[in-house]
Amino acid sequence: MKKMKTLLAGAMLLAAAGAFAQASAPVTVTAPWARATVQGQRASGAFMTLVPAEALTLVGVSTPVAGVAEVHEMKMEGDVMRMRAVQSVPLPANQPFQLKPGGYHLMLQELKAPLAPNTSIPVTLSFRTAKGEARQLTVQVPVSTLPPKEAGVVGAEPHKH
Numbered sequence: 001m002k003k004m005k006t007l008l009a010g011a012m013l014l015a016a017a018g019a020f021a022q023a024s025a026p027v028t029v030t031a032p033w034a035r036a037t038v039q040g041q042r043a044s045g046a047f048m049t050l051v052p053a054e055a056l057t058l059v060g061v062s063t064p065v066a067g068v069a070e071v072h073e074m075k076m077e078g079d080v081m082r083m084r085a086v087q088s089v090p091l092p093a094n095q096p097f098q099l100k101p102g103g104y105h106l107m108l109q110e111l112k113a114p115l116a117p118n119t120s121i122p123v124t125l126s127f128r129t130a131k132g133e134a135r136q137l138t139v140q141v142p143v144s145t146l147p148p149k150e151a152g153v154v155g156a157e158p159h160k161h
Helices: 001-024
Strands: 025-034 043-052 056-062 066-077 080-085 089-091 098-101 105-111 120-129 134-142
Touching: 025 120, 043 120, 056 066, 080 120
Parallel strands: 025 134
Antiparallel strands: 025 043, 043 098, 043 105, 056 089, 056 120, 066 080, 066 105, 120 134
16 A cells, blocks of 8 residues: 555656646747737738747747648748748747747738737747757737837837828
């Protein structure tokens, strides 16, 4: 009986340690936001700054509000701005990485409903460590028509005439 209690206590300790390791955030997220949409709009973007505590690779994104969620990159090719899905993005340790309009961003497609301002959506980011371990972080992302001031997105301020 004592051996059973010891085994049970050990199993519970391991489960708790695993839950703690999974719950610890591998990345600090600042200024998250998703662009609000209107009825009939099937896609939007989500943006934020990521600062990983260790070198990680962003390998995926998911959200229940969209049928498809991907990491996208926008860059100039000649005179044309092109957008494409990327399989992964390396994130150096302790270096801010911006997911922003006009650059790398999270593309939310096949939206199941409009993204209403002043609400938030859950977005799960998937990472891989240098050792190949999987890590995930779910962020509550506020929905807005404009980025938060701390996002520092140039050209997103309202014009004054």
